[in-house]
Amino acid sequence: MLDISEPVVATAAVSAPVVPAVQLQTPPAATLPRQPIVIIGSGYAGYGLAQALRKADPKVEIRVLTQESGHLYSKPALSIGLAQGKSAAALSGETPLAIEKRLNIRVYPHCTVERIDSAAQRLHTNFGEMEYGQLVLASGAQPIRLPIEGDTAALLSVNNLHDYQRLRERLVGVRRVAILGDGLIGCEFANDLASSGFAVSVIGLGHWPMERLLPEEAGRQLQLALSELGVSWHLENTLQRIEPAEDGYRLSLADGQSVEADLVLSAVGLRPNLSLAETAGVAVGRGIQVDAQLQTSQPGIYALGDCIEIDGQLLPYLAPINQGIQALCKTLLGRPVKVSYPLMPVTVKTPAAPLCLLPPTVGVAGEWRCTLTADGLSAGYYDIEGALCGFVLLGRQAQLQRNTLLQSCQNAQRAVA
Structure with missing residues (x-):
């Protein structure tokens, strides 16, 4: 029987076995020198915070719970991996077992947190129950799903290493890829896929690519550069229906046009994961609402990364996450610090421009x-x-x-x- 309440030194295999939900016993408080800091999420924010905490304090107990396999990987690399010839395995770095040994932490792969009892400071998971001293929600964001009619089997999104593996598998024997979304991620994937030899069509609402971030002159130059790679554009438009065709799929657009494709990649944006925070009575808006110390409305519960809303803003980039990691690390270790965000330029991975x-x-x-x-x-x-x-x-x-x-x-x- 696996007891996630007890400190241990190593996880089991990387691929999680099916473990029945059971009521697990927690050792008496007197046997635990300090209640653990529990981080939910193994993305850049979650593992980055775990590493910062371990560097600052060699003894604090740290646990990372993740629904994923627990492998370390770079999410920004997912939109540029094809042109570099990188498989999912090549993008995967350390295993959770190696991370445990390097940082002296505990990682729980394939662990789903079903509910947070903030009053009792307990987590209810598919592995059983776990107590926490301080809890950090680094639960990230999920792709926005648009209501598209027809055969949505053609549609997929890429938001983690598993999604990237599915994309690589689905691209075998494929020639034409339609991308839904003309924003930053859509343009990065368009560059990556076109550079890899695929015929790419981009469908988006903007008058020009990345309209929310770029002036028209820059957007038009980006559009031209990607067009020279072979990307075709269907702007001021959206996808309404996907139907099977003799060869692939027929995409019906809002303006009456149709596009032929073998695969549709949805890149219309991300929405912070809020459901878990809501089970704890945490205040949410567009994201999990936090104060200047990244604490939520519930004492002892903090949030970090793509899932947070601070001063009414979402900050889904690496630079602000880095700032959050450094500040929150100190706060969790008893030296409260307000996070400060300097001006942080964003680099878009479009080598064509x-x-x-x-x-x-x-x-x-x-x-x-x-x-x-x-x-x-x-x-x-x-x-x-x-x-x-x-x-x-x-x-x-x-x-x-x-x-x-x-x-x-x-x-x-x-x-x-």
Whole structure:
């Protein structure tokens, strides 16, 4: 019988056996020197926090619970792995057993947390029950599912290593791939698939690719660069129905057009996982709502990563997660620290049109000013007082301005503060 309440030194095999849900006994509190810090989620945020905690405190008990296999991998690499010829196994790093040994923590692969009893500080899982001292929800986000009629067997999303493995399997013998979504992830996959020899069609609501993040001039250049790889575009449009055809599938679009494809990859965005937080009575909005110390509305429960909402914003990028890891590590170890987010440019993985951007704060009135370069453009977003508060750099030459423009944005931010 597996007792997840007791400290142990190693997990069982990587592939989880079927374990019946049982009521497990917890040793008396006196036998435990300190209640464990339990992290739900083994993504970048979850494992990153576990590593930071272990580095700061060699003795604190740390447990990571994950529905996945527990392997360490880079989620950003999923949208660029095909062109690099990377299999799912090649993208997979350490096994959970190796992570346990390296960090001296306990990892529970294929562990589903069914309910959080915040009053008793207990987790109800498919392996049984577990107590926690402090709990961190690093439960991530799930792909948004659009209501599409017809044969949705053609449709898949890629959000983890297992999804990537399914994509690789489904691409065998496939020639035509339609991507639903013209945002950042959709464009990254379009670049990756087209570079790998697939005929790619992108279907999206925007007037140009990445419309929410890019001025039109930059969006059109990105569209042109991907078109030169063979990507075709169906913008200001959406997918309504998927029907089997003699050769693959026929996709019916809102404007009456049809697209032939063998596979449809949905990349319309992610939605934070909220259901588990709700079982604990944690306040949620667009994400799990946290304060400046990343604590939720329930004492002793924190949240980190793609699932959080802070000051009304979602921050689904690696840079803010890194800031959160450093601050939350100190808070959990008894030195409360408020998380601070510096200006954090985002690099988009579209080699056909190298792209770096710093989105302006939502709601700031201003205008984009674009300057062409030899291989792209440089665009700055200026507020009504003429201060630079965001930028887009497209092309290798424009990237050389990154640090200068970032410094200008930082100076403008300090002047306002």
